[in-house]
Amino acid sequence: MSITKEEILRALGTVEDPDLKKDLVTLDMIKDLIVSEDKISFSVVLTTPACPLKELIKNNCLGAIDRVTKGMVKVVINMTSNVTTTRSNSLLLPNVKNIIAVASGKGGVGKSTVTANLAVALAKSGAHVGIIDADIFGPSIPTMFNCEYEKPTLVKHGEKNMIVPIQQYGVKLVSIGFLTPAEGAIVWRGPMASSALKQFIGDTEWGELDYLLIDLPPGTSDIHLTLVQSVPVTGVVVVTTPQKVALADARKGLAMFRQPQINVPILGVVENMAYFTPEELPENKYFLFGKDGGQKLSEEAGVDLLGQIPLVQSIRESGDNGYPAVMKEGAVEKAFTELAQAVARQVAIRNASKEKTKIVEMKT
Secondary structure (H helix, E strand, C coil), rough: CCCCCHHHHHHHHHCCCCCCCCCCCCCCEEEEEEECCCCEEEEEECCCCCCCHHHHHHHHHHHHHHHHHHHCCCEEEEEEEEECCCCCCCCCCCCCCEEEEEEECCCCCCHHHHHHHHHHHHHHHHCCCCEEEECCCCCCCHHHHHHHHHHHHEEEECCCEECCCCEEEEEEEHHHHHHHCCCCCCCCCCCHHHHHHHHHCCCEEECEEEEEEEEECCCHHHHHHHHHHCCCCCCCEEECCHHHHHHHHHHHHHHHHHHCCCCCEEEEEEHHHCCCCCCCCCCEEEEECCCCCHHHHHHCCCEECCCCECCHHHHHHHHHHCCCCCCCCCCCHHHHHHHHHHHHHHHHHHHCCCCCCCCCCCCC
């Protein structure tokens, strides 16, 4: 059957990316198109390896081509990805495409648990991921990744010593917990903590990353301001639990990032401990801390609810054992995988629809 590249591109021009609301050809997502008498092959370059709509897009491409070829030609589609970014090359983190802050209004809502499992889920999808544990006074990432007694090495770049991150479960990690005794307390003033964060950003050999997650301390503090004044943050994920007191503090966290002088996009809300599910009764849900508080907050703030994570004993055990729950098959893995897909999706939408990120400049 005789068919041209132009005809195939016209057909693929009818296939829309459901998130970006434009067709694949306009978005330049069709690559390496080869058309012969009996075979058509090409690649679809998605905006993230964690794309939840991969199969839908592939099937829509097959359907569009079938309408032209009447099924008379073999079609081979390679689904690949290239994570988008709005960052320009800079001296700080030049090869990091997206910097995602994970924040909470108050402590105890499982922010670090969400960060750890989100990072591993993104890495499992094929993305290059790192975590900066910016909770200087209460670092928990080393424990959650079962490497609290590891010590990062140094590599010399010219006259400068660079920290080499610890790697565990496909994620690069830096934490003050690697640099101080596990049993010791960190008694620092705010400027010292901010200085440590700056070192993790500027003096660490991160290499190429698609997503760098920043596990922020609870509340709104010097650390938060130091982050947004040091690097352009792609967006913020806000973690809360459903009860009223947590939601009140989460609103304050949202408000901080939305202040005109800061203006960092909110990617969405994660409702952690959304309901209790006993291991032996996986279909049962008990709303111990209230119901749909995160849903109501997301609607009130006009942002997406990225996920509702259940309160399950295995999540706590996994955190204590240093083996993130998303690495074990089951309902918890599904919840965190869907969260990773939702976050990656919002990053892609944000990069396609909002202005380039900028470093915050605040006058004191």
